[in-house]
Structures are given as C-alpha cells and as structure tokens.
Amino acid sequence: MQHSEPVDPGLSPLLRATGLGKSFPGVQALSGVNFDLFAGEVHCLIGENGAGKSTLVKILAGVQEADAGTFEVNGKAMSFANPQDSQAAGVACIFQELAVVDGLSVSENILLGDEPGRFGFFDSKAADVLAQDLLDSIGFSELRADQPARDLSAAQRQAVMIAKALRQNARVIIMDEPTSPLEEAEVRKLFKVIDRLRAAGKGIIYVSHKMREIDELGDRITVFKDGHRVGTVTRGAATPEDLVRMMVGRKLDTLFPARDSQPGAPTLEVRGLSNPHIRNIDLTVRRNEILGIAGLVGSGRTEMLRAIFGADRVSSGTVTVENAPVPLNSIPAAIEAGIAMVPEERRSAGIVPVLSVADNTAIIWDQYVNRRAHDGPRSDAIQKIIEMLGVRTASVTQSISALSGGNQQKVVVGKWLLSQTRVLLLDEPTRGVDVGAKKEIYQIIHDLAEQGLAVVFVSSELPELLGLADRIVVMNGGEIVGGLSGDATEEQVIELSMLHAATPILTGEHP
Amino acid sequence: AAETAVETAASTFSTDLCEPIDKAAVADIPGAVSGFTGYASAPGMWLTEPEASALTGKRIAMSVMSLGHPYFQAIANHWETLAEKYDFELRVFDGRFDAGTVQRMVDDIISYAPDGVAFAPLDSAASVPQVKRMLDAGLKVVTYNVQPAEMVAPRVFANDFDGPRIVGCNLARYFQAKFPERDPVIGIVDQPELLQVQDRKNGFLYGFLSLMPEARVAQAVNGGGVIDKANAAASDLLQAHPDINVIFGINNDSSLGTVAALKAVGKYSDEWGALASVDGSEPIMGELGNPVSPLKAESGYGPYDFSLAAFNLLAATIEGEADETTQVVVGYPPIIPTEDGIESWLAQQYPR
Amino acid sequence: MSDVATPHSTAGMGQKFLSNRNMVLTAATLAVLVLMCGVFATLTDRFLTVSNFQNVMRNAAPVIIASCGMTTVMIARGLDLSVGSVLAASSVIAGSLAVAGVPLYLAFLLAVLFGAAVGAVNGVIIAGLAVSPIIVTLGMLNIARGAAYLISPSAILVGLPSGWSFLGTAKVLGLPMPIVIAGIVVAVFYVMTSYTTFGKRIYAIGGNEEAARLSGINIKRTLLWLYVMCGMTAALAGVVLSSRVGSGDPNIGVGFELQVIAAIIIGGTSLSGGEGRILGTVIGALIIGVLANGLNLAGVEPFWQFVAQGLVLIVAIIVDRLVQDGVLKMRKGA
Amino acid sequence: MSDVATPHSTAGMGQKFLSNRNMVLTAATLAVLVLMCGVFATLTDRFLTVSNFQNVMRNAAPVIIASCGMTTVMIARGLDLSVGSVLAASSVIAGSLAVAGVPLYLAFLLAVLFGAAVGAVNGVIIAGLAVSPIIVTLGMLNIARGAAYLISPSAILVGLPSGWSFLGTAKVLGLPMPIVIAGIVVAVFYVMTSYTTFGKRIYAIGGNEEAARLSGINIKRTLLWLYVMCGMTAALAGVVLSSRVGSGDPNIGVGFELQVIAAIIIGGTSLSGGEGRILGTVIGALIIGVLANGLNLAGVEPFWQFVAQGLVLIVAIIVDRLVQDGVLKMRKGA
Numbered sequence A: 001m002q003h004s005e006p007v008d009p010g011l012s013p014l015l016r017a018t019g020l021g022k023s024f025p026g027v028q029a030l031s032g033v034n035f036d037l038f039a040g041e042v043h044c045l046i047g048e049n050g051a052g053k054s055t056l057v058k059i060l061a062g063v064q065e066a067d068a069g070t071f072e073v074n075g076k077a078m079s080f081a082n083p084q085d086s087q088a089a090g091v092a093c094i095f096q097e098l099a100v101v102d103g104l105s106v107s108e109n110i111l112l113g114d115e116p117g118r119f120g121f122f123d124s125k126a127a128d129v130l131a132q133d134l135l136d137s138i139g140f141s142e143l144r145a146d147q148p149a150r151d152l153s154a155a156q157r158q159a160v161m162i163a164k165a166l167r168q169n170a171r172v173i174i175m176d177e178p179t180s181p182l183e184e185a186e187v188r189k190l191f192k193v194i195d196r197l198r199a200a201g202k203g204i205i206y207v208s209h210k211m212r213e214i215d216e217l218g219d220r221i222t223v224f225k226d227g228h229r230v231g232t233v234t235r236g237a238a239t240p241e242d243l244v245r246m247m248v249g250r251k252l253d254t255l256f257p258a259r260d261s262q263p264g265a266p267t268l269e270v271r272g273l274s275n276p277h278i279r280n281i282d283l284t285v286r287r288n289e290i291l292g293i294a295g296l297v298g299s300g301r302t303e304m305l306r307a308i309f310g311a312d313r314v315s316s317g318t319v320t321v322e323n324a325p326v327p328l329n330s331i332p333a334a335i336e337a338g339i340a341m342v343p344e345e346r347r348s349a350g351i352v353p354v355l356s357v358a359d360n361t362a363i364i365w366d367q368y369v370n371r372r373a374h375d376g377p378r379s380d381a382i383q384k385i386i387e388m389l390g391v392r393t394a395s396v397t398q399s400i401s402a403l404s405g406g407n408q409q410k411v412v413v414g415k416w417l418l419s420q421t422r423v424l425l426l427d428e429p430t431r432g433v434d435v436g437a438k439k440e441i442y443q444i445i446h447d448l449a450e451q452g453l454a455v456v457f458v459s460s461e462l463p464e465l466l467g468l469a470d471r472i473v474v475m476n477g478g479e480i481v482g483g484l485s486g487d488a489t490e491e492q493v494i495e496l497s498m499l500h501a502a503t504p505i506l507t508g509e510h511p
Numbered sequence B: 001a002a003e004t005a006v007e008t009a010a011s012t013f014s015t016d017l018c019e020p021i022d023k024a025a026v027a028d029i030p031g032a033v034s035g036f037t038g039y040a041s042a043p044g045m046w047l048t049e050p051e052a053s054a055l056t057g058k059r060i061a062m063s064v065m066s067l068g069h070p071y072f073q074a075i076a077n078h079w080e081t082l083a084e085k086y087d088f089e090l091r092v093f094d095g096r097f098d099a100g101t102v103q104r105m106v107d108d109i110i111s112y113a114p115d116g117v118a119f120a121p122l123d124s125a126a127s128v129p130q131v132k133r134m135l136d137a138g139l140k141v142v143t144y145n146v147q148p149a150e151m152v153a154p155r156v157f158a159n160d161f162d163g164p165r166i167v168g169c170n171l172a173r174y175f176q177a178k179f180p181e182r183d184p185v186i187g188i189v190d191q192p193e194l195l196q197v198q199d200r201k202n203g204f205l206y207g208f209l210s211l212m213p214e215a216r217v218a219q220a221v222n223g224g225g226v227i228d229k230a231n232a233a234a235s236d237l238l239q240a241h242p243d244i245n246v247i248f249g250i251n252n253d254s255s256l257g258t259v260a261a262l263k264a265v266g267k268y269s270d271e272w273g274a275l276a277s278v279d280g281s282e283p284i285m286g287e288l289g290n291p292v293s294p295l296k297a298e299s300g301y302g303p304y305d306f307s308l309a310a311f312n313l314l315a316a317t318i319e320g321e322a323d324e325t326t327q328v329v330v331g332y333p334p335i336i337p338t339e340d341g342i343e344s345w346l347a348q349q350y351p352r
Numbered sequence C, D: 001m002s003d004v005a006t007p008h009s010t011a012g013m014g015q016k017f018l019s020n021r022n023m024v025l026t027a028a029t030l031a032v033l034v035l036m037c038g039v040f041a042t043l044t045d046r047f048l049t050v051s052n053f054q055n056v057m058r059n060a061a062p063v064i065i066a067s068c069g070m071t072t073v074m075i076a077r078g079l080d081l082s083v084g085s086v087l088a089a090s091s092v093i094a095g096s097l098a099v100a101g102v103p104l105y106l107a108f109l110l111a112v113l114f115g116a117a118v119g120a121v122n123g124v125i126i127a128g129l130a131v132s133p134i135i136v137t138l139g140m141l142n143i144a145r146g147a148a149y150l151i152s153p154s155a156i157l158v159g160l161p162s163g164w165s166f167l168g169t170a171k172v173l174g175l176p177m178p179i180v181i182a183g184i185v186v187a188v189f190y191v192m193t194s195y196t197t198f199g200k201r202i203y204a205i206g207g208n209e210e211a212a213r214l215s216g217i218n219i220k221r222t223l224l225w226l227y228v229m230c231g232m233t234a235a236l237a238g239v240v241l242s243s244r245v246g247s248g249d250p251n252i253g254v255g256f257e258l259q260v261i262a263a264i265i266i267g268g269t270s271l272s273g274g275e276g277r278i279l280g281t282v283i284g285a286l287i288i289g290v291l292a293n294g295l296n297l298a299g300v301e302p303f304w305q306f307v308a309q310g311l312v313l314i315v316a317i318i319v320d321r322l323v324q325d326g327v328l329k330m331r332k333g334a
Ligand SMILES: Nc1ncnc2c1ncn2[C@@H]1O[C@H](COP(=O)(O)OP(=O)(O)OP(=O)(O)O)[C@@H](O)[C@H]1O
Pocket: A024, A025, A027, A028, A029, A047, A048, A049, A050, A051, A052, A053, A054, A055, A056, A096, A401, A402, A403, A404, A405, A406, A407, A432, A434
C-alpha cells in the first residue's frame, strides 16, 4: 500500500531526519527512519509497543544518540550529545516517564534550569508569577505554583511538564503519550493548549496509542512497526481502521470479545470498607463477571482497589472471597485468598526494573508455591505466559527495563496468571498499551472471566469500560455513587460521575 | 619573695615512692592488672650502646602501636639511628592503634620473615598469642612497651602501676605545699578500654591517696587518649565538677586536651589546682617548666630507653643469651621540673 | 479563563504549607533534643547552665561546621567519608605554616584552600567518572590522613604563635568564637539551600537526577562545587578544632565522619538524597553533642556510656519518626 | 508473531546473557585484583608464595564472612554499621563462655546466636518502624561495643580450652580452616542469592520495594531475616577471628564495618540497592586484603602506606569502571 507523502514546496521543515537507526542488544529499535515536521502542524506517531516511537523521541531530545542517520533542525545539521543541546536548538520534550522533582515546588520544577532571580538568589515571587501564568495558559489554574510537587497527581505532574516545555519557548515540542494519566476534561484542556501551540507556529510531535486523539489532532500521522516507518498519512487520508491495519499488519475486528456466560455466584464481597480515602464501600462481584469502575480522577478508585488488596490500611469493613473472610491489611493474605491486583503506576509499583522479564513474571509463582496455577518447571510456566500475552522481548532473561512500556504491562498482568487467582483487580491495565495489545488484554480479561474469575476493572477510558464490563459502578469522593448496566451509554456514565461531584450520596445496593 | 609554682614543685619533688599513711584510703584501688609489676631490676647494662651488635647485617622488623604518636615517632627515629650505626636493615610496621591492623601486621611480619622482631603489643592479653604465632613461625622476638600478660618472649617494659604512683606521690606533695588549705578533688581523663592505662590510673590514685587520703575521686571520663576527644571529655569533667582541682591525664594527649579545656573555661593557672600525667613528650615539658601552668608532676616514658633496651635485648636473643624469662624494666623516671631536669630528659629521649 | 487564581493569596498559603512541612520535620528533631535536655536536666543540675551550654556548643562547633558542607553533598545524593582526615590534614597544615612564620590568617586560609583542593579532587573523580563516592572518599580518607602524618608525624605544639588559639577560645559579644564561626557557616548554608538557585538545583539533583539533567542542569559542575565546599567546611572545622585544642595534630578526627553523617541523618537528610535541611543537621549535631556531654555530666560509667549512647540514638530516631508521623497526620486531618 | 521468544532456545540464550553480564562485572573486579597482585609480585618476591597466599586469605576470611551477610542487606537497600562491634562482642562472649566451662562448640554456637539476636533487634526496629538503618545500627554499634567491654574489659586469654584455636588454625585438606569456613559461607550465600526465591526477593525489595510489596513479598519479614543473617555472619567472623588470634578480645573490629562496606562496593553492590554479587564481594575483600599485605611486604613506609592505600582504592574503582564499560561496550557492538 502506498501512502501519500507530504509535499509542501514553500516551507522547509522545522525538523527533518534521514535514515535514523538505533540498536540495542538484541533489538533493532529503529532502522532507516525518515521523518519530518513542519511549523504549525501536529505530527502524530503511532505504532505497537516497542515499535520505536520513544526511541525516536529520545534521539531528538538528545537523551540517546543514533547509530545511523542524520537530522537537521531548521535546515541545519545537528547532533545532540545531551538534552541541553537539544533545548538550545529549540526542541522541548515531555517524556513518557515523568521527570518531576518531588522535593521542589511546582514553580521550582517548571523553572528548573532557567530560574528567575539575581545574584544567584532564587526569586520565588517572580517564579510563582511566571509559573502561575504558564499554568493558567494551559488551563491548570487550580494548580498553585508554590505547592509542593510531592503531592501532585499524575495529571498535575503532566501539566507541570507541559508548562516547563512552554517555558523553554521551544519551536518543536514533543509529547510522548501525554494523556495516559489524564482524564477526559484534562485531555480537552491539553488539546486546547495544543491547538494554541499549533496556531502559534510550533511543530508538535505527538505520540499516542489512542486512536480518537490521533483522529482529532493529527495533521499528519506516521506509523511505525518494528523500528521501521510504515508510512505517513495526512489528515483524513486514512480511517482509524486503516491506521490500525498499518500498525498491526492485519485487520483488527471488533476490539471487545462478546460475552456469552452469565455472572454466577458471588465471589468477592466487600462490605462497609472505609479508610481516610474511601467511605463505606459495598461491592459484590460474581463469578464470570467483569465489574467496571468509573469515576473522575481522584474519585478514589485506586484507593478502593488497594484497600481490598490489603495494600492500604482500612479502618473498618469486611472482605470475603467465596464466603471466606479475608484478613484485612495484608497483601499476602489477599493473595492467599486468590485476590490479584495490577497497580496503576507500572514503573513505580508494577515492575522491578533490576530483575529480568522471567523473574518479574514469576514473582508470585516463586512465593506462593501452593497457589501455583501451572505445574512443571518454572521456565515453562514463564514461557507459557510470555507466549500467551505476546510479550515482545529479546529473551526472558533480559532486564525488564529494556522492554517497551506496553510489554512491561503485559508482564505485570501476566504474573498473576501463574497463580490461582479468583479475583482480579485491574487498575488502568491498558494505560500505555498499543491497540493490538489492548485487544489481547481485553481478550485475556474476557477469557479469565469466562473461566470463572471475578474481575474488577478500573479505567478512565469509557469505551473500553463499556465494551468490556457486565456492570459499571461509579465512584466519587471516595464513595460509590451509583451503578449502571453494561449497555449504558458514555453520557450516562459521565452524568453519574459528574452529578455527584458536589453532593455524593450513599448507595448501599447496586443493580 | 613568694616562690613560683615551679619552684614549689621542684622543692617537693622526690624520686621515692610514698607509702600510704592510711591503708583504708587505698584499699579499694585495684592492684596492677596488666601483668608484671614486681621487677625492680635496674636496666643498667641494657641501656648502654655496645661496641658491636649481633644485629649487624640482619633484617629486623620493628613494630609500633602507632607511628603518629610522638613517643613511637621518637622510637622509630632512635631505631633508625641504631640501624645506621650498627648497619642492619630495618623495616618499621605501624599498628595504627588498631587491634585488627596489629593482627594482620603480625602475619605480614611472618610473611616478611625477618631475622629478629621488636614487637610493640597493643594489648597485654591479646599480644600473647600474637607473639606465640611469630615464635611458632621460627622468628626471634622481643617485645617492648606494653608487656604481654604471660612470659612468652624476652621483653622490655615499664611498671605501669608504680611509675604513675610516683607521679601521684609528687603531685600530692606539691598540692600539700601549694594549697595547704584545700581539699583535693580528683578527676581522671581516662581511656578505660586499655588495661595498662588502668594501671596508670590506679597507680596514680594509689600514690596520691597515700599522702592525701582525704582526697575524693569525682569522676573518670573517657578521653580516648587523643587530644580532640580528651579535650571534649575534660571540658565535660570540669563542667560536671567545678570543684575539681586535681586532674590526671593518662597520657600526654589527655593532659594537653585538659590544658586546652582549662584555658577555654578560664581556669588555666597554677592557682586553679594541679595537673599531672605521664610520658614526658616535648610539648608537655613546656607545660612542666611553665610557672603558670597547673601541670606540675610528670614521669617520663622514655623512647630512647625503650629503643636501646629492646635493641640490646633483641641482640641477646638472637645470640641465644636471653630467653622468655629475661625481663628488662625501664621507664617512668620522675622528671624534676627544673630547667636542667627537663632539658637533660629531652636531650636524651627526644633529641632534635 | 475565569478561574485564574489570584496570585498573592494562594502564594502566601502555599509558601506557608511548604515551609510548614519543613518546620514540622525540624520541630520533630527539635522535640527529641528538648526531651533529651529535659532528661539530663533532671539528672544533674550542672547540665542546664550557661557555661555548659557554651561548652556543648563549643564542642559541637566542628561537627556543625563540617556537616553543613556534607549536608549539601548528601542532599545531592553524594557522600564524603574523607572529612575527618581532611580536618586532621588541615590542622597540621595550618600548624606547620604558622610555625614556619606564615601570618596566622594566611595559614588558616591556606588550610581551608587545601580542603577545597581535596574536595575538588573528590568531585572531579566522583562526578566526572561517575564512580562510587564511598570508595573515592574512603581512598581520600587514607590519602589525607597519610598527608597529615607526612607533613607532621606528631602534634605540633611548639612554636605556634600566641594568636593560634584565637579562633578556638576568643569571645565575640560574650559568645565563644567557635560558636560564632559555626553560626556564620550555618547562616551561609541555610541561605544557600533555601533561597538560591544553586540550592534548588542541589535538591533537584538529589531528588531526580534525570529530571535535573533534562532541565539542562550541569550535574557534574554542581557536584564538583558541592564536594569543594564540603572539603572547605571540613578544613575550616579542622582549623577551629586545632585552634581550640591548641595544637596542629595529625591524629585528630578519627571517626569524625561517622559523627557528621549521624548528625545529618538524625537531622532528617536521607542517604537517598533529595531531602534535607541545614537546621535539622544543626539540631542533629547538638543531639550528638548533648548526648556525650550529658552522659559525662550525669556521671555514667564509661563502658555504660557506649550502651547509653547507642540506646539514646535508637530511641531518638524512633521518637523523631513518631513525632513526625503524629504531627503530619494531625495536620492532614485538620 | 515471529519475535515472541520460543521457549527453549532463547531461555538458554538469555540465561547465558544474564550470567554473562554478571560475569563481565565480576571479571572487571577480578582484573583489578590480578593487576594489583602482578604489581606486588614484581615489587617483592615474598608476595607470590603459597604461605603468603594463605596468610592473605586467612586475614581476609573474617571480612569475607561478614560481608556475605552485609551484601544481602545492601542488595535490599539496607545497611549495617554494627558488624564490627558484633564481631567484638561475639568474640568475648565465646571467650567467657569457654572459660566458664561451656563446651567449645556450644560457646561458638551461642556467640553466633547472639549475633542473630542483635540482627533481629536491628531488623525489627529498621523494618518494623521504617527508620534509617544508619542510625539504628550506629546505635547498635555503640551498644554492642559497650556490651563487649562490660563482658570483659580486656582480652580473655586465661582459661581458654586447648581447642579454642581449632577454627582459626586447623587445616582441612591442606587448607586453613578460616578459608574453609569462608568458602562454605560464600557458597551458601552464592546459592541463596543466585538460585533461591528468597534471593530473588532480596533483589526485588532493593530494586523496587513498592512493586515487591504489591507482589505479596513480606518486606518486613525478609528484611528481618537479612539483618539476622548479617548479625550471624558478623558473629561467625568474630568467632573465627578470635579463634585465630587465640583470645576473646573486646577491642577488635573497630572500623571493621568500613572495610566490609568497601569490599562490598568495590565488588559491585551499590548503596541504592537492587544490584550486587557475592563473588564480587569476595574479590572486593581480597583486593582490600592484598592491598594492606602487599604494601607491608613491599616495605612501603608506614605513612606512605596510607597514601598508597587511598590511591590504589581510587585507581581500583576507576579501572573497574573502565574495564566494565569497555567490555560491555565491546559486547554490545558484537
Ligand atoms: N535502553 C534500552 N535497552 C535495550 N532495549 C531498549 C532500550 N530502550 C528501548 N529498547 C527496545 O527498543 C525497542 C523500541 O522501544 P521504544 O521504547 O522506542 O518503543 P515505543 O514505540 O515507544 O513503545 P511503547 O508504545 O510501548 O512506549 C523495544 O523493543 C525496546 O525493548
């Protein structure tokens, strides 16, 4: 298939890369990649996990050096040895891994490296004003410039990083999956910012796995696969389905597998669970059931899952699995009872970077010998999971930190499949995962439910919530504020989430 | 005219031990714990430089507790002079005041396989097996300074109890003459983990209390034997007991730290009270000869004497003329605080 | 946008919150110190006196001075084990120069510059080659100690000019000189860490080196400066200490680095960097100083002092933690 | 999908790759050791002899034994400063028990159990209350040292049974006993860290504590065990050392913790946890042991030995780093 190459005779590109190549031990992350970016456009990069998007971004940001190829900025050949070079050339980058310093305030973070003040003194008044202006300009005025960064949510951290990029006054702004930690309203804010930047003549490289965003933002879209550029299309020249086909190499049918079994007997029962972040949580999840949890950021979904799993202390309440009470406040007790949790923050809570893929996969299997779901040698059990989830890794003994974000997430889900899990708690399990892998994960979740698991599925992406869940519970302010059936509409869910934002009501029973 | 404090100290000075006037006052003071104290044999012939030495042409290992200490620095210097004069190869090993280092050093000396070893133990008890290890490896060994707790090799040592006891006697004699009205209150700047230091402390107390049984021991603080820690400890001692007017520093660093502490609180004066220590290194001799300094009694611990005696004893050992029963006692000559006394001590023991 | 925050009201609030957090942490450490002083005051009436206050402060001054430099190094996730040896080397350098007739102020200055040079070597190797600060500064610990002995194998006391003890014993407005010097150093480092751009960058490097690097901060140069300053404060501590004990002595400062590190960690700086407060360090140094002093004044037997010191350290860090948790929880609840 | 690893072939490959990486790192450290031995061998012909080899090994044995336990603590991001004092306390405990007529094997066993108890206290406080291991174990350093002096203020010699020196001086198949014991301890810890699930847990805790916790690893219990084992190896080192030196001595082991930490870090374990190798630690301990021995045999002047030791440490860590980088780069290119 031949895709249209952009021809813009009048303008020379802000940035042009030719024949870029980069290899890691066992992986050709990029090879022969040509790429260009013009002023006033949003150029989206898409591709499966591990396709090489972040690698390209890192080369342009001066974090990694290319093995082959050249690139130029404003027609001048460049080679970036470090981030300073890249910034000096007018390239700013918001990385997939957020780079916020906890010990500093918001304004200190935003202005770090280019601080206001005289004689070496940090002018914190000026800094706060500057930072507040930047935050206001991207619609995050509720963030206070002098707030400690330690307490920020992921979304707020993202805002800080965007403000920081704006501060650098760059002509090229690169955003690597900026919306992963954002909720819908914040995504809208960000898009407004991007529109404004585009109008101001900046060039924006935008990496994402979310087709809706690509569809909405992308002036041009470049598709990567296995380190190669598959092609570049201009807006409207391809449907989302076309793009997915380019990425995956084949047509993806419906993302969500059809459910055929009906929920069975209650497996997980939660009654009156409370702690400083959640109040009086009552939940019943049945065999074969996928329960979706909706809510705005900060509504307490994560805290609820952590409390059930024993990761956060609870002050009162009960949790039972198949009518057997689970001792509270103990992760091992929860695991023994068959509860599993995939945490929200993959890097800080999901993987152990120093360990290999195999050791990360087998971490539960290793410890809960009497709960092993797979018999036989460890390596076979690991291989089964690696194959089942299609984890792309040079070898299972490779350090997991060398894997792409999506592939890391597959391992974090996969480790629970090696033990006898009855209740699977998933906190944003598809965040940062490519479309193909998403579909696979949906399929896995579906299959697991079909096999009799009770699944609790937290997601901020309503389509997947609605597509997968048998039933949806909406949270707000640390409480459950209502329930909907699986065939509800997005509007209904949003309405319920927002409706109770001010005055949460207590509901004991859900449909 | 009133005599100066130095003159008082000189006139009350004696080289004799004093006997307790009230046995009950010293009854509780532990006797010597670090080993032998009973030898009274004069070092006599061991302290003369011979015409020729059996060490000539040999490889000799000599160890010191810590080379960063003026006493051992002087010892090393004396040995180097001797090595030059009698033409032998000398290798100095530094124990760095550390039990572990000394242990390893012993093994390294064995690996070095010298013809003779002059070994300075760090601890009287722990040194016994160390010396045995060297003997088992076929080395000729003498020890000097701290004495091993058992007779394992010929040794040069000092009477750590009686030497400081004379200091105690002399300080009491001075105190009685200088402050006839005052009741002595004693503080010790101590280093409790070393046995031979406990002998020094107890010997001093025995001597002082022999003449002034009414004296009260207020406190012993741990000064670690180094000037910075001793200074802090002495400051605390003075703070805890403002009535203290007698201090014994278990070595020169301890008393120098005390001098600095006295200066810091404005008590540095011959009128404050009396200070004593043992060792007789160069800086403390300046205090001893200084009329306004409270330091008024000192017994020497002479590096030259120890060096020469160990040198002669090692030669005798190599020639088979000495065995583990050969004991040479040197050290702790009381130093009279006159210009002559101080100068003649320094000239021989710490030559410039 | 209508919901633009009014700059000043919120700025004030946030400032307060931020400094409050630091204040809470510092207050917890202070509570431990006060508690300890209370106990000692009931044990002996010699403890709570002006003269003993001066005594403790005078003794703690070298630790305080050296730990200011080290605190910043540790905030940036570094470590310097060589401070005790640098202190000793600085002591004999100042001493030998003074004996050789160099004017005192120049001798002291040169000793401090020596500290800067040692720090520079540490910094160049650690930052430049990205090797473990522990091993490099452990190496430097040995080298500086050796240098001290080579310069003067034993204490220098003879021939020191009469002014030698000025820094250690003189008084300014009734305050002993070491306290005054420590106060100045603390003030400088307090301002540096709290109010300067350089200070912010130290926290950034320690808290998230990658973020700092991506912000264009020159990590190597910053680290180099930190080690230089750490060497300088260690050498200054050496000058003050040797002025106080009246000699230049190559044997001083053995184990000093552990005291400094303990003071800093009790003061709330963590080994993993990114967090730390100069005032906390000062309180930590005082806790250690008061501990030794109080036990001596209370007349605790030397061997039992080891035990008591250990117990108090452990209890102190536990109390510190509990007070912090308690207060932070209360404030969160409020 | 073609790029999904096929079970068997790649597992084999991967295994090799991983062990290769560890091998490269260990080999780099080994290169430093060999280089150092080469230099000393040319300086003096007394260095490269069987008896000196045994001498070095025998002297390094206590450091090796104690650093096995400490390595695992450090992999899990902990630290234990009390090892030197525990060694001394264990020494006098075994000595006093033996003198009191307790059978030797029981005296040694009780001393090691004492180490376990100290470790348990460290572990309970550090893991249970989540406070700084530095301060807690610094406190324990003081307590254990005080205990050692209180049990026996000076070396215990009189009344030790004749078998006392067995562990220190006997030979097994021509190998000195301390070396044999060290070998066994190393083997146990090597297997534990490399091949057991407990070992994986240690790396997981050091690598990402939160992820480890959410994977159901009982962090507190694991840390507790690590500190217990660290206390036990320190006490065992104390038993071996006192058996070799023929006395129970409360003065030994001052500064021992720095030697142990240096050995571990030279061996490639980092203070920030998650990475480390027992074999690297062993080589690190030998580097430190050879250094002191070689300088003595080569007749370097005592004060210059400080300088030389420091320089060699620094050069060693730099060479180590360069060799690592070089080899890893080469392999990457290949
Ligand atoms: N530091 C590294 N060492 C080894 N391999 C690496 C490293 N960084 C990336 N890789 C590999 O390079 C390939 C490209 O990774 P990259 O992060 O660019 O993918 P991506 O397209 O950004 O994926 P994702 O959508 O999951 O973020 C992957 O196979 C990855 O495993």
